[in-house]
Amino acid sequence: MSAQRLSVVVTRRLPEVVETRMKELFDVELSETDQKMSRDELVQAMQRADVLVPTLTDTIDQGMLSRAGDRLKLIANFGAGIDHLDIQTARQRGILVSNTPGVVTEDTADMTMALLLAVTRRIPEGMAVMQSGRWEGWAPTAFMGARVGGRRLGILGMGRIGQAVARRARAFGMQIHYHNRRRLRPEIEDELEATWWESLDQMVSRVDFISVNCPHTPSTFHLMNARRLKLMKPGAVIVNTSRGEVIDENALTRMLRAGEIGGAGLDVFEHGHEINPRLRELPNVVLLPHMGSATVEGRNEMGEKVIINIKTFADGHRPPDLVVPSML
Known part of the structure; x- marks a missing residue:
């Protein structure tokens, strides 16, 4: 031809x-x-x-x-x-x-860290105050977020992007945990100082942050369902730069509203550009228009x-x- x-x-x-x-x-x-x-x-x-x-x-x-x-x-x-x-x-x-x-590996991994930091350090809240002209100056207890160094990051899906996220998170002093269909080769685990969890449930309950980096397949649809989301620590943050269908968005929204999860950074959504409007109202949620590879x-x-x-x-x-x- x-x-x-x-x-x-x-x-x-x-x-x-x-x-x-x-x-x-x-x-x-x-x-x-x-x-x-x-x-x-x-x-x-x-x-x-x-x-x-x-x-x-x-x-x-x-x-x-x-x-x-x-x-x-x-x-x-x-x-x-x-x-x-x-x-x-x-x-x-x-x-x-x-x-x-x-x-898109490096670009998406960059965005994952950007979302993780934006939620944890309350960057959008700070921007909103500055843009509204309501800032009255520094205060000792204003806009206090959390430190990411020393905290546990659980990566769901340890392919190219998951490993790129792990390398960045290590530079921030985070402890790397991961769940994957197959365990990584020992030399890659050693390089990333990563701990493998065969049980996703066990990993989810022990980490401070979850990064979703697995593709959407029939087996990963709602992998983070209501039951698994309830296993997360009350202050934990979940970030998704992969596919929206991996998380049950309605269950996530309910738990964020109830204060059962610390926050979320989402670049992708379960129903494309039709986003649960209640998500937009939450101060501990950062939403982006699928910019991960942009x-x-x-x-x-x-x-x-x-x-x-x-x-x-x-x-x-x-x-x-x-x-x-x-x-x-």
Whole structure:
């Protein structure tokens, strides 16, 4: 298949340098408005394209893939997360799926620490007072937060991002604990000075902070459910820069309102941009609009990976970031 004749449809606006390079390489149809495509628009795009470049805002399910026709051969996802795509149905229909792993690791880990510190040191409360003009000067007991050094951080999901969070937290003097499907190799545990917990329940009850860094899969849906949230220490803080579905958001909201959890820093939400309005009212909660990977460098690197995956496929080879069943 010739790269020059390859028809590519991109569902959202991408960084300008990425779009420019795509126009040089492929017969590409770019998004002019950056509006999220409807289900029918996505199906139509799949019917006329050799390659679809979706993002996490594009849910592509079995019913849509069954209407896709025979032309579509590759879904080159812009992003590492793939829970919005029906990978099994795509494979059954002979459609390859690629993603962009690794490029958001450092940026997301940075944001995890930013949220942890913002909640613990009450940064948004301080900003609100300054911006309102109500600050009357320093006081010995004003805006007292907590020290993070010497405290226990429990990392839920110790992949690339979880390990990057651990390295940063170690620099802040935190003690690293983690729960993962598989225990890390001894040399990595030693490097991170990390303690593995086979039982998530036991870890949750003993740590001062929890960082959610696992993907959303059927087995991780509501992994932090009401029962597990109740195991947390009353002053503990939970941070999520992974996927909102891992936490039962309504249960979390109830417990935060009742003072049963110390605070939360959330960059992702269970129902996309539809956030429980009660969360917005709480002073011990920091909410961000899915900014974890939002750096110029990270988004450009994601685009480069998409282009390499498409170009490699166009040249008749396996895309380097092909999603395979063992990853699911």
